[in-house]
Amino acid sequence: MIDVRLFRNDADRVRAALARRGKPDIIEQLDRAIALDVRAREISTERDNIRAKVNELSKKVGQARRDGDSAAADEAQAASRALGDDETRLAAQADEVHEQLREVLLRIPNLPHPDAPDGAGDHDNPLVKGPLQMPAEFAAHQRVPHWDAAAELGILDNDRATKIAASMFTMQRGAGAALARALCQLALDRNADAFEEVRPPTMVSTATLTATGHLPKFADDAYAIERDGLWMIPTAEVPLTSMYAGEILDEAQMPLRLMAYTPCYRREAGSAGRDTRGMLRSHEFDKVEILALATPEQAPALLHELVERAEKTIASLELPYRIIEICTGDMGQSHHRSFDIEVYAPGCDSWLEVSSVSWFSDYQARRADIRFRRTGQKGTEFANTLNGSALAVPRVWAAIVENHRQADGSVVIPAALRPYMRGLERIAP
RNA sequence: GGAACGGUGGCAGAGCGGACAAAUGCAGCCGCCUUGAAAGCGGCCGGCUCGCAAGGGCCCGGGGGUUCAAAUCCCUCCCGUUCCGCCA
Incomplete structure (x- = not known):
C-alpha cells in the first residue's frame, strides 16, 4: 500500500x-x-x-x-x-x-513511475523494442493454430483434461509434456547464475496473498481452500515476495535474488469463455518466476536486468517477439512500472503475452512488512520488490508449435531445448 | 487427530501482577589502552507510532478478557518440540 x-x-x-x-x-x-x-x-x-x-x-x-x-x-x-x-x-x-x-x-493502487507512459488502456501501450527475429513472411504451414497442429501430433489432450478436471484445463502428452518441462528447466538454468532456486508452497495464507496485492480486491480471481484458510497461488511471486515478510534485511545482503518454478492457479473469472482453445489461457499452468528484494537505488537497474533476462530466454527459443511498456491506464494495482514481452504466434495470428516484468517500489514491501537497514545507520526503510516471468510455459509452448512447424506437420525443437528433451530434434506424428 | 511442554530483543536466556522496553551472556557500535591486534576498562546498543519540540502511546506469538495496573492471571487461535495415532 x-x-x-x-x-x-x-x-x-x-x-x-x-x-x-x-x-x-x-x-x-x-x-x-x-x-x-x-x-x-x-x-x-x-x-x-x-x-x-x-x-x-x-x-x-x-x-x-x-x-x-x-x-x-x-x-x-x-x-x-x-x-x-x-x-x-x-x-x-x-x-x-x-x-x-x-x-x-x-x-488504493501504487503510484505510477514518472517515466511510465500515459495511456487509457492496453491499446496505448508503447512499443519499446522490436519486433525482433520476425521473418519476412510466414509460410502457410505456420499459419495453423497450435491446437490443430498439436492434435495432429498427439501432444495436447485438452478433452481429457476437461473430463478429469473442468474446462480451461490443459494436458500435454508425450513430447508435448516433455516440452513443457524442458521450458521450465531452460528458464531455471539460464538464471541460476544469479538467482537462488526455491521450491515454495503453492498454497498460502490470506496474509500472504494480501501482501502482494492480490487480496482483498481480486479475491474472485484466486482459488480458495476455504476449509483450511488457504489459497492456491496465482504466481510464484506470491510466496517468494513473502519469504522475508516481517523481517529486516541488511543492506549488505541486497539485492536478494530468488527464482522458482511453480504451477500457477487462476480462476480467470473475468475471462471465462475467452481463449478456450489450446494453451492460451488455462486455470493451471507452469511458470518460472525471477524476483528481487532491493534497495530503492538498486531497483531501476534490476528492472532492466529482469527484462533483459526474460528477453534473452525468449530469443534463445528462436521466436519472433517484441517488448512493450505498460501505460498508466493498463497497469496492475501494485505496479510502479512494468514491461511485457510478447511473442508472435502465426497460427493464431496474435501477439501473446509471455512475460511481464514489474517494479513495485515499496508498495508490496509495506504490505508484507519487508524492511532493510542501511549499513552503519539507525532505523529501517521498506525494501523495493521487483519480479518477472522468466518464462511462462503455455503460450511459449504454443508459439513454438506454431512458429517451428514444418511443411510436413512436424515441429522442430529449438536447439536450446534439446538437452532437456533427451536430444529430441523434432516432434513428428 | 490425541496428550504434554513451550513461544520474551540479532542470538541465547531470566522474569511469572506494580519500580520491566525488560536482568545476564554473546554478537554489534564508540572511546581509552596498544606500533597494530587481542585481552581489559568505560559508554552505547529493539521496533512502530503521534508531536515543531518537550514529551506521549503501543509492541514480550495473534486476538479477546480480568484488574487502578498484565510479559506475568483467564479464554481462544496460530506456531514449535516430544510422545501416541495415521501416512507418501
Whole structure:
C-alpha cells in the first residue's frame, strides 16, 4: 500500500500521480483515506492522553502501596478507574477508524513511475523494442493454430483434461509434456547464475496473498481452500515476495535474488469463455518466476536486468517477439512500472503475452512488512520488490508449435531445448 | 487427530501482577589502552507510532478478557518440540 506520509505531506502530488491511472474512483478513495487519517490521528491522540493519565495513576497506586499509604493508593485507584470508560470508548473508536483506513488503503493502487507512459488502456501501450527475429513472411504451414497442429501430433489432450478436471484445463502428452518441462528447466538454468532456486508452497495464507496485492480486491480471481484458510497461488511471486515478510534485511545482503518454478492457479473469472482453445489461457499452468528484494537505488537497474533476462530466454527459443511498456491506464494495482514481452504466434495470428516484468517500489514491501537497514545507520526503510516471468510455459509452448512447424506437420525443437528433451530434434506424428 | 511442554530483543536466556522496553551472556557500535591486534576498562546498543519540540502511546506469538495496573492471571487461535495415532 502507499505511505500515508506521502499524502500527509503533499496530497496534491499523490492525487496527480494517481489521476494518471485514469480511474476517478481511485481519487475518491484517496480523499476518503486522507479524511480517515486525520480523524484517526485526532482520536489516537485523545486516547493516548487518557492512557498516559491511567499509567501515571497506576504507578502512583503501586508506589503508595509500597510506602504503606493506603489512603493515597485508594484515591489514585478510584481516579484511574473513573477514566476507564473514556479509555474504552476512545480505544474502540480509534480501532474502528484505523480499520476503515486500512481497508481503504489496501485498495488504493501504487503510484505510477514518472517515466511510465500515459495511456487509457492496453491499446496505448508503447512499443519499446522490436519486433525482433520476425521473418519476412510466414509460410502457410505456420499459419495453423497450435491446437490443430498439436492434435495432429498427439501432444495436447485438452478433452481429457476437461473430463478429469473442468474446462480451461490443459494436458500435454508425450513430447508435448516433455516440452513443457524442458521450458521450465531452460528458464531455471539460464538464471541460476544469479538467482537462488526455491521450491515454495503453492498454497498460502490470506496474509500472504494480501501482501502482494492480490487480496482483498481480486479475491474472485484466486482459488480458495476455504476449509483450511488457504489459497492456491496465482504466481510464484506470491510466496517468494513473502519469504522475508516481517523481517529486516541488511543492506549488505541486497539485492536478494530468488527464482522458482511453480504451477500457477487462476480462476480467470473475468475471462471465462475467452481463449478456450489450446494453451492460451488455462486455470493451471507452469511458470518460472525471477524476483528481487532491493534497495530503492538498486531497483531501476534490476528492472532492466529482469527484462533483459526474460528477453534473452525468449530469443534463445528462436521466436519472433517484441517488448512493450505498460501505460498508466493498463497497469496492475501494485505496479510502479512494468514491461511485457510478447511473442508472435502465426497460427493464431496474435501477439501473446509471455512475460511481464514489474517494479513495485515499496508498495508490496509495506504490505508484507519487508524492511532493510542501511549499513552503519539507525532505523529501517521498506525494501523495493521487483519480479518477472522468466518464462511462462503455455503460450511459449504454443508459439513454438506454431512458429517451428514444418511443411510436413512436424515441429522442430529449438536447439536450446534439446538437452532437456533427451536430444529430441523434432516432434513428428 | 490425541496428550504434554513451550513461544520474551540479532542470538541465547531470566522474569511469572506494580519500580520491566525488560536482568545476564554473546554478537554489534564508540572511546581509552596498544606500533597494530587481542585481552581489559568505560559508554552505547529493539521496533512502530503521534508531536515543531518537550514529551506521549503501543509492541514480550495473534486476538479477546480480568484488574487502578498484565510479559506475568483467564479464554481462544496460530506456531514449535516430544510422545501416541495415521501416512507418501
